[in-house]
Amino acid sequence: xxxxxxxxxxxxxxxxxxxxxxxxxxxxxxxxxxxxxxxxxxxxxxxxxxxxxxxxxxxxxxxxxxxxxxxxxxxxxxxxxxxxxxxxxxxxxxxxxxxxxxxxxxxxxxxxxxxxxxxxxxxxxxxxxxxxxxxxxxxxxxxxxxxxxxxxxxxxxxxxxxxxxxxxxxxxxxxxxxxxxxxxxxxxxxxxxxxxxxxxxxxxxxxxxxxxxxxxxxxxxxxxxxxxxxxxxxxxxxxxxxxxxxxxxxxxxxxxxxxxxxxxxxxxxxxxxxxxxxxxxxxxxxxxxxxxxxxxxxxxxxxxxxxxxxxxxxxxxxxxxxxxxxxxxxxxxxxxxxxxxxxxxxxxxxxxxxxxxxxxxxxxxxxxxxxxxxxxxxxxxxxxxxxxxxxxxxxxxxxxxxxxxxxxxxxxxxxxxxxxxxxxxxxxxxxxxxxxxxxxxxxxxxxxxxxxxxxxxxxxxxxxxxxxxxxxxxxxxxxxxxxxxx
Ligand code: AMP
Ligand code: MG
Numbered sequence: 001x002x003x004x005x006x007x008x009x010x011x012x013x014x015x016x017x018x019x020x021x022x023x024x025x026x027x028x029x030x031x032x033x034x035x036x037x038x039x040x041x042x043x044x045x046x047x048x049x050x051x052x053x054x055x056x057x058x059x060x061x062x063x064x065x066x067x068x069x070x071x072x073x074x075x076x077x078x079x080x081x082x083x084x085x086x087x088x089x090x091x092x093x094x095x096x097x098x099x100x101x102x103x104x105x106x107x108x109x110x111x112x113x114x115x116x117x118x119x120x121x122x123x124x125x126x127x128x129x130x131x132x133x134x135x136x137x138x139x140x141x142x143x144x145x146x147x148x149x150x151x152x153x154x155x156x157x158x159x160x161x162x163x164x165x166x167x168x169x170x171x172x173x174x175x176x177x178x179x180x181x182x183x184x185x186x187x188x189x190x191x192x193x194x195x196x197x198x199x200x201x202x203x204x205x206x207x208x209x210x211x212x213x214x215x216x217x218x219x220x221x222x223x224x225x226x227x228x229x230x231x232x233x234x235x236x237x238x239x240x241x242x243x244x245x246x247x248x249x250x251x252x253x254x255x256x257x258x259x260x261x262x263x264x265x266x267x268x269x270x271x272x273x274x275x276x277x278x279x280x281x282x283x284x285x286x287x288x289x290x291x292x293x294x295x296x297x298x299x300x301x302x303x304x305x306x307x308x309x310x311x312x313x314x315x316x317x318x319x320x321x322x323x324x325x326x327x328x329x330x331x332x333x334x335x336x337x338x339x340x341x342x343x344x345x346x347x348x349x350x351x352x353x354x355x356x357x358x359x360x361x362x363x364x365x366x367x368x369x370x371x372x373x374x375x376x377x378x379x380x381x382x383x384x385x386x387x388x389x390x391x392x393x394x395x396x397x398x399x400x401x402x403x404x405x406x407x408x409x410x411x412x413x414x415x416x417x418x419x420x421x422x423x424x425x426x427x428x429x430x431x432x433x434x435x436x437x438x439x440x441x442x443x444x445x446x447x448x449x450x451x452x453x454x455x456x457x458x459x460x461x462x463x464x465x466x467x468x469x470x471x472x473x474x475x476x477x478x479x480x481x482x483x484x485x486x
Pocket of ligand 1: 089090091092093094120121122123124125126127128248253262264486
């Protein structure tokens with residue numbers, strides 16, 4: 001374990017030069033206070049978790065100090081926002097501080113979000129508010145604990161600097177970690193500006209850094225696209241299986257690593273609703289929960305378009321055809337495990353689909369349903385769960401088929417409970433829980449955020465004394481309007 005100032009950097013992206021990013025220094029925020037840090041994320045950098053107590057972390061986290069080897073840069077990219085091409089986006093309020101190399105030889109980008117204005121800020125102030133910084137922090141670390149690929153979060157630093165959104169709020173910064181900050185929109189930028197040599201150079205670098213096995217393939221670029229597609233499909237399968245709604249699936253928010261990226265007005269489903277829209281400015285429901293699958297496919301098509309100077313269209317099309325089958329196989333595999341099936345049978349897909357149709361329009365809490373279904377004996381669990389369904393004959397027929405399917409699994413009931421509880425979280429990041437912690441943090445009380453983070457870092461474990469985080473949300477908590485301004 002290292003002290004804070006002994007990180008070693010290897011800033012590969014910065015070395016690509018001014019075609020890809022611009023040197024910008026962070027603009028500090030006043031009176032920094034460390035809100036919360038993630039011990040697991042600190043460990044990724046081989047930092048001792050006690051570093052969270054080091055006052056220098058808050059200094060760095062609010063833009064007052066830099067690691068000696070950091071080289072802050074704002075990246076340029078573009079992207080499709082709500083289906084419309086925006087030719088120039090880029091890091092408008094975040095800086096890539098540099099790439100830390102840990103003891104395992106992994107590169108981790110450190111990105112300071114909310115660091116002030118950059119050449120890509122357009123009309124924005126370059127800032128992030130405490131509310132959205134805490135939301136991104138909590139979600140990053142929780143999704144990781146759920147087994148959903150995601151960027152990570154090191155810490156949030158609050159300040160006394162005011163930032164104006166719908167109202168005056170406290171400014172803050174988040175230090176985000178990811179093995180890459182390259183987005184689909186990076187490739188779109190170099191494609192649509194006709195800088196195809198720069199496009200090829202970026203693809204070559206990304207392959208070398210993150211997809212080296214493509215180099216052994218006869219068509220490295222085609223193989224690269226195929227692997228990005230596979231990872232994206234696997235990520236979306238996990239979102240859908242766990243009820244995660246991203247809310248702003250613009251192509252500039254899609255990571256080239258297939259990790260969940262750029263958290264805005266996201267939500268986990270409380271009551272199951274396939275048509276749920278978490279972003280209240282998404283009037284048409286483009287990014288509604290059930291649309292995330294076709295939208296991911298649409299976004300991959302936008303990436304494919306940007307790669308047409310490098311890959312034959314036929315090859316790109318052939319990969320696009322694989323998206324749905326890969327997605328479905330991954331999703332069904334996880335849903336089977338959520339239902340307690342270790343084996344796979346043809347009728348499973350229908351059984352899952354019937355269950356979701358019954359949940360739609362009932363008042364069934366999506367997370368609690370699966371957790372309680374794992375309780376023993378199964379008959380009793382099903383009897384309790386039945387209460388929440390509207391279509392009782394439908395539920396009874398489903399429950400009978402479920403019992404019959406479960407019987408084919410064999411095994412002892414205690415094994416079933418342990419197996420199911422290992423994939424069905426007891427604790428999920430509900431918007432109202434985040435909201436309560438944020439309101440306390442805005443008053444300088446950081447205890448609730450820290451406790452919520454600790455609970456959500458172990459979502460599958462029974463945690464004595466933490467039952468209040470596992471309860472059904474109060475009625476007001478189900479209808480919170482989450483602002484997309486951040
Ligand atoms: P987002 O919706 O957060 O993914 O951001 C979309 C684009 O707007 C990105 O280029 C961001 O850097 C930029 N952006 C968002 N908020 C701000 C802000 N407050 N100031 C400057 N740029 C911003
Ligand atoms: Mg973004």
